[in-house]
Amino acid sequence: MKINASAALLTAAVLPCTAVYAADSTKIGYGQGTAVDEKNRPVDAVQFNSRFGDLDAFALSGDDKRIIITFDQGYENGYTARILDTLREKNVQAIFFLTGPYAKTESALVKRMINEGHILGNHGMTHASLPTLCDEDAKKEIMSLHDYxxxxxxxxxxxxxxxxxxxxxxxxxxxxxxxxKTLFWSSAYVDWNTNCQPDPAEGLRKLTDAAHGGEILLLHSVSATNAEILGQLIDNFRAGGFEV
Known part of the structure; x- marks a missing residue:
């Protein structure tokens, strides 16, 4: 199948970690906020790019015609194969951010992601909050999964x-x-609580209404709602004039 390689919005050559820091170590919890600009982009995401782009950290891509779909892969809940089926049917390349346990226990799905042209991202070996770690442990959290x-x-x-x-x-x-390069997101909703899943129609409406150019969409593959609405959501994005 034809994979749209331009979904790989940024490139980086991974190098050994070396640094002595003078940067601020204050922990911040990211959120895209609710206020939007004239392009329907969350204002906080725009400001994040402006502030942290020089550190190769982004909440929006630079392509105002594209929406990039990403999934966080903390554990398997039985929906990833269906999600991959939909992405293949719709000819969409996504980014899957793996944790260490997922990479170690779900080899068949990870291999399928690679074979079908998706991008693997690093979500930390143990899913530890980086600002709570010393420098060496933060590097280990990233590079131990990278090496694995x-x-x-x-x-x-x-x-x-x-x-x-x-x-x-x-x-x-x-x-x-x-x-x-660190990717946050400019659109997300509460999809990760498997005991309280969004109503599919409402979830589809929210995600469609939030669409904007340069969007980095965060979804969780543990969500039954996401598995159900993904195909229609992609169709809605395209109907709105966006590339996916």
Whole structure:
């Protein structure tokens, strides 16, 4: 099938971690907020790019025609194969951010992601909040998973997503000095609570209404709602004039 390689919005060569920091270590919890600009982009995401772009950290891509779909892969809940089926049917390339346990226990699904042209991202070996770690442990959190995926799948990851959405200036600098670009998101909703899933129609409406150019959409593959609405959501994005 034809994979749209331009969904790989940024590139980075992963290098050994080396740095001495003077950056701010204050822990910040990321959120895209509710206020939007004239392009329907969350104002907080726009400001995040402006503030942290020089640290290779982004909440929006630079392509105002595209929506990039990303999934956080903390554990398997039985929906990822269906999600992959939909992405293949719709000819969409997504980014899957793996934790260490997922990479170690779900080899068939990870191999399928690679074989079908998707991008693997690094979500931390143990999903630890980077700002709570010392420098060496923060590097280990990133690079131990990087090395595991390289050694076991022959795949070099280049995008990092901060576990728990928690970051600091120092944490972003750590990721950059490990050769990574850090991707947050500009659209998300409460889809991760498996005991209280969004109503599919309401979830579809929310995500469709929030669409904007340069969007980085965060979804969780543990969500039954996401597995149900993904195909229609992609169709809605395209009907709105966006590339996916």
């Amino acid at each position: 995926v390289m050694n076991n799948y022959g795949y070099q990851m280049q995008y990092f997503r901060c576990p728990c959405g928690e970051y600091s200036e120092q944490a972003l600098e750590t990721a950059k000095n490990c050769g990574y």
